[in-house]
Amino acid sequence: MSYVVLRHRDIPDLHTFDVYTKNGGFEAFKNAVTQMTPAQVIDVVKNSGLRGRGGAGFPTGMKWSFIDNKNWPHYIVANADESEPGTFKDREIMEGNPFQFLEGLAIASYAVGANVAYVYLRGEFWQLGALLDEKIAELEKEGFLGDKLFGSEYSLRIYTHLGAGAYICGEETALLESLEGKRGQPRVRPPFPPSVGLFGKPTIINNVETFTNVPMILANGADWYKSMGTADSAGVKIFSLSGRVRKPGNYELPFGTTFRELIYTHGGGVQDSRAVKAIMPAGASSSLILVDDEKILDTPMDYASVRTLKSELGSASVIIVDDSVSMDWLVNKTVHFFRHESCGKCTPCREGTYWMSNIIERIHQGQGTTGDVDLLLNVAKQIQGKCLCALGEFSTMAVVSGIERFSEDFKNAVTPEPLPQLYVKEREIGKA
Amino acid sequence: MTKQVTLTINGIQVTAPAGSSLVDAAKLAGIDIPVFCHHPKLEPVGMCRMCLVEIGRPMRDRATNEIVMENGAPKIQFLPKLETACTNKVEEGMVVLSQSDKARSGQRATVEFLLTSHPLDCPICDKGGECPLQNLTMAHGPGKSRFLFDEKLRLGKRVPLGDLIVLDQERCIQCARCIRFQDEIVGDSVLGFDDRSRGMRIITFSEPGFNSIFSGNTTDICPVGALTTRDFRFEARPWELESVASICTQCPVGCNITLNTRREAKAGGDFVVKRVMPRQNEEVNEIWICDKGRFVHHYTDSKRRLKTPLVRRDGEFAHVSWDEASKAAAETLKNDSVILASGKLANEDLFNLKALADQAGGKAYLYSHMGGGDVTTLIGVGEGTNIGAMGAGTTIVVVASDLYEEAPIWYLRVKQATDRGATLLVLNSRSTKLDRFASHVQRYDYGDAIKAAQHLGGIKTAEAFANSQNVLIFFGSDGLGVEGTANLASACAKFLQDGGYAGKPNSGLIGVWERANDQGAWEMGFEVAEDLAGALRGKSVYIVGADPVGDDPALAKALAEAQFVVVQDVMQTATTAIADVVLPARVFTEREGTLTSGERRVQRFYAAVPPTGEARADYAITAQLASHMGIELEGMSVSAVFERLAGAVKSFAGLTYARVSEVKPQWPIVGRGDMYYGGTTYENTMGLGVHLTAAAARGESLDVARAERESAPRPKGNELLAVPVNKLYDRGTTVMQSADLLRDWIGSPTISLHPDAAKNLGVEAGDLVHISFDGVSGEARVKFDESITANVVLVPREMGFAIREPIPVQISMPAKVE
Amino acid sequence: MSLETKYPNEVKQILSKYPPEHKRAAVMPLLYLAQREEGYLTKDAMRDVAQIVDITETEVAALVGFYTLYHDRKEGKYRMQVCTDLPCALRGADEFMNSLCDRLGIKVGETTADGFLTLEAATCLAACNRAPMFQTQGPDGIKYHENMTVERTMDLIAVLRRSGREVHS
């Protein structure tokens, strides 16, 4: 099977303009601008069943059709913040196949009537930003970006913008705030970006991988794309495989491929031939899948099937945890991540992640008690459903699933006897 | 009239204007939904998550889009998650539950989360007793802490944000109200958050720190004790305080305030003023006051207060009885006397003084460097005017005034009006802070203010008036003296008249006066003397509430040549020092009365503390003095004087003392039990005041004196033209009594030069230079101002230089002098 | 010397990316520029940037505080930010970090005696398949170093010390 997104693995030097154009590059964009109406482009993407690759899996064509055409100008933004622990696919795409990504971005811009597109890269992608700038300059030189493209009335400019170290800026409204030069704190939604987005104007935000699928869909048609994957999850997905496997890396596979195939056929199996203990299919934000039964590995990886395991496919950053790992250690890692990355805007996340990190640290240091485990679970649930954005929710996933599905690990980590004196000091509040 | 929407909150039918948030709608219906970050004056942000509620909507049939009915009533579909009531807007048929178990558990969670990192120092916290977090903890909080006390964050307990406000980092709950107040209401982003996550702390990087003259308001809306004023910190507990309605006497805006008082040993068990708080009046100051009004009350219990009447006997002052003193004064004022009174006085005081002058055949002058008040009585704003409601369709003109320095709350209100779409036109010879919000800024050379006003609506500014039904003009004394301001007023009046804006609500002329009640004095018929020194020389003078000797050597000289000087004031001044008779008066906190704001709103203030020594209210002193001259004036009570006043002064016709203290419901509802909603600002139960009518509104024919082209004196040789400008924190007698608090704000005298002018003089920014002009001389530091021309120097009034109007000056390095 | 006089072209080029009425959007790239030489942002540098995009110093400081790649304190010429987040930790990042500390004789967050290197722990850097890894932040920007061993790291540091700059691979 030949690649759809990671085509640079088939075609050497695809990252160069000549090779990319020799292989049909920018035909789709040119064809769209000269032969198709924006609405027609959107329809093709709709029919292809393409869903967002950033985590939420929202139907892309539908999102584009939400753009508010009563309010101009329109903007489009590529979300290249790629900060979810375990995700490293957008980076390979932009390094290996930058032009296909930019072409997808260009097509999308035409489809929603945007004349300016921004690529928001996490600040750490500093070198990558410089590389994209070169590619963009090349495209302007070659007349694929700029004014009155291909003799049409349509003009397009693409700019890169570097973040500066904040996971939350992957959240689309925080990203917009950051792009506007503010602290990356999420906005209240509604209104959603397609009606009020960048600089208060209608804006479409998609993940890098999402865009990179688009040129191939336009070139080969919606049916071709739908023919891959499953009914609810069409096409191919890049699975970022990491953790305790022999061959971690990105694997582009049709939706519906089983965990087993990913781990053993492609990932070369688990390190030291140990057993898979848990899987985090959506990076640090996942609910831990308890692999207490071999059959679980045969679950197809698509949005619906993963949900049956009380987890989410999300951005398909599959972290493999083997039986050498204790969950109190793992949860300590994820909670510290979210405490560090909470933007601090809303109370439950700001205070809750701080509180949880104190408790799990205590437990992990062997200072905890059974009471602490109950408290941790309770605090996590108290955060759920109350936050302004999904980060707060994410911070509780590994905690709740970890404690509920791997209770043994936590039992072993804590001392059963009651809290030491220091800890039971209960304080009267308010009228202390 | 905005569309009304009907919904159900906790089973109660509520009707609220479309677009209101659920919190505000509930408030209208008397239902309190707990909040921390939401404030009715600020944009919703949904940060604190305190206002979590359940929201349901009528279910619609997918196919028919009909509302699905269920035994007679629409079937309600509730959202799976709790929602924030502050960010969700009212919808027809919506059902909101703020007290269901689910909602309460959400609210309880938020309180517990906030408390995890909140210190438990309520017993020593200034907010204790009026603290939303404390109250909501009682209502929704957990009884016990599940958070390990020993793991609480330890942060700064006493971090100064500038000179006036102190931050307790541990108490801050990151609601961002203070930051948003500065961003949205003031338009100066001088507060922000450092770091993120649990590390978020309030910071300021401005020079000086927390560089805002509105900073005190943040302590009112801060829902915890994180922000406190250096003035009130640890001074008293809220529940010990009495509150008395009053009016700020620091500028012509007339902000409604509340005086918080307490009995104190150091006052012999009497009441003293502990703090000044805003009192809501949506048509005057909303719920805000400036820092000057908040902090400059210390002069009222200054050591320099006058306690007994004094009469000079062979050079020395002797304490005498009131009877003796007023007789002595009356004797000399019988013939050829001059009364000089300031706008610090109440309407009733000024009315008695004018009556005395008229009946004794003397003259009554207002002590001010501004003219034009006769014009504002004709075409000033009146009935139905509310800057707070102005927006698109209104053009506001500010000419020759720096509202930020001269009338801070007007600055706020004008800025807000532009936010709502009002057109702002700023005319001045230099840049002022208001320029940022102006759609048109016009510069003129000093000396051309009147010309600029005469060309209002000309080609340059035509589109500013193109589509406005209302025009409001503020005129001030930036670079202008008595004559200049008088002419400027006439020019502006002419424009309003010709444009058909005369006598309309939300249109008219506003004088940015020096003092709180200058407008009142004009209404009583006072005038200003162009040559005041000349007017005083050789006369018997009755000076009330003014310090001409301290202000101006020329006046000091004139008074030295006066026949006899009677001075009535609250404090010892350079003028009381040269008086023959001194009469001790009460300060505004010790008496009642009414004041007329620059917007010509008559407002009432009340006695909060007992009088100092034998001091009496000015109107009563004047009445007693008059009685010895055989002139009968009302001296028994303010209400009695007011009654006469209303009978005698046209613009007051029909007013009664009672009407001035009437109130009507205001939005937002503040100052009730739930301090978490509006903050600690006070509800107005003692009077919103009443507008005076303007002659134009009464349909009288207006004869506005035609404006003479102003002529600034021409500096010769190495002279520059000294131009007076006004400063908020000046060296005025009242301000100086709070100097320990405001020292850095008052600062030392500074003059502003254009860099080129400085180059010519060979001086650098920060240099100390020597200034001299007729008889006056002194030293000041040099500041640069790019926006002025190179032939002028800006000299602040009331900073040690007696400058009333533009005048040529010599500037030299101190070394070069003598 | 102000940013605009020092890097006129860069500043102009940065501002050109955003609508003139939204030049505040240029603040983040400008902060990178202002941080380039010193490796951190002085109060003057922040004021300078604030003036260019016409916002207040406080607003700029609030950004510097929020984002981890801006620094308001002078530290090592190079910052070595090792990813110790879950995926990398599952592949030995913590052990790598520990032995690195031993070799350098400093703790996480500390700077070498000669003020050349500051060692920091970072959250996921999107290189989970090439752990252990770290990025260096220094005068010549940010650079990734992946599939590292302590030995190769020490070599790299030696090279950096000698050449004074990153040798881009």
Ligand SMILES: Cc1cc2nc3c(=O)[nH]c(=O)nc-3n(C[C@H](O)[C@H](O)[C@H](O)COP(=O)(O)O)c2cc1C
């Ligand atoms: C805390 C948080 C972090 C996120 N990080 C990313 C990210 O790094 N990259 C990304 O593409 N989407 C991220 N998202 C999802 C975006 O908000 C948004 O849904 C997505 O970019 C939409 O693009 P798509 O429809 O193509 O998936 C994140 C969401 C949240 C709540």
Ligand code: SF4
């Ligand atoms: S959930 Fe966390 S990240 Fe999201 S808004 Fe609240 S504080 Fe910020």
Ligand code: FES
């Ligand atoms: S979130 Fe609604 S009041 Fe704070």
